[in-house]
Amino acid sequence: GDSVTQMEGPVTLSEEACLTINCTYTATGYPSLFWYVQYPGEGLQLLLKATKADDKGSNKGFEATYRKETTSFHLEKGSVQVSDSAVYFCALYTGNQFYFGTGTSLTVIP
Amino acid sequence: AAGVIQSPRHLIKEKRETATLKCYPIPRHDTVYWYQQGPGQDPQFLISFYEKMQSDKGSIPDRFSAQQFSDYHSELNMSSLELGDSALYFCATTGQRDDSGTYEQYFGPGTRLTVT
Numbered sequence: 001g002d003s004v005t006q007m008e009g010p011v012t013l014s015e016e017a018c019l020t021i022n023c024t025y026t027a028t029g030y031p032s033l034f035w036y037v038q039y040p041g042e043g044l045q046l047l048l049k050a051t052k053a054d055d056k057g058s059n060k061g062f063e064a065t066y067r068k069e070t071t072s073f074h075l076e077k078g079s080v081q082v083s084d085s086a087v088y089f090c091a092l093y094t095g096n097q098f099y100f101g102t103g104t105s106l107t108v109i110p
Numbered sequence: 111a112a113g114v115i116q117s118p119r120h121l122i123k124e125k126r127e128t129a130t131l132k133c134y135p136i137p138r139h140d141t142v143y144w145y146q147q148g149p150g151q152d153p154q155f156l157i158s159f160y161e162k163m164q165s166d167k168g169s170i171p172d173r174f175s176a177q178q179f180s181d182y183h184s185e186l187n188m189s190s191l192e193l194g195d196s197a198l199y200f201c202a203t204t205g206q207r208d209d210s211g212t213y214e215q216y217f218g219p220g221t222r223l224t225v226t
Contacts (some may be wrong), residue, residue, distance in 0.1 A: 100152040
């Protein structure tokens with residue numbers, strides 16, 4: 001069935017370090033791919049998305065490219081900030097529902 | 111901009127009690143999804159409604175039921191609560207496709223249910 005496999009955390013980085021959170025997926029058809037961010041005690045917020053192969057989603061310095069050949073959608077940021085500390089979920093949408101990865105907790109220390 | 115509203119934000123119940131969670135979608139959104147997120151877990155899809163009809167069903171226990179009303183708000187009814195039902199319950203709503211042809215889900219802030 002459809003699923004998302006996400007890099008396990010937690011991840012701890014120093015401010016201004018580079019971030020990569022790996023995400024791979026399994027899906028029939030042609031899913032749309034998303035990254036959501038969740039701050040403590042809050043709901044999921046859409047960070048970025050890509051709807052077809054080779055699309056690049058970007059927002060707030062974060063980027064992810066939809067790679068059909070490797071079924072991946074890795075999240076990257078060149079220079080993280082303390083305010084980026086949150087849990088990040090990779091997700092795919094194939095039709096009637098979203099499938100989420102298990103989430104990766106990121107802590108950025110000054 | 112209007113967002114998805116959920117009530118209550120926090121709820122404490124005892125085992126075997128019942129609980130009702132409410133979700134009010136963004137105006138003109140006609141589809142509602144319910145998710146359950148246990149501590150440190152990813153959101154698990156429970157059930158969805160489109161135009162007041164159940165459209166898809168996930169891992170929703172038989173003790174739970176849900177419906178969507180004529181104003182498109184939805185209620186999740188939970189009976190015979192168990193300790194394991196303690197979780198954050200999100201609803202998400204979608205409306206028309208965006209410019210890329212994707213239905214983007216807008217998530218509510220969640221209801222944190224604690225069963226003691």
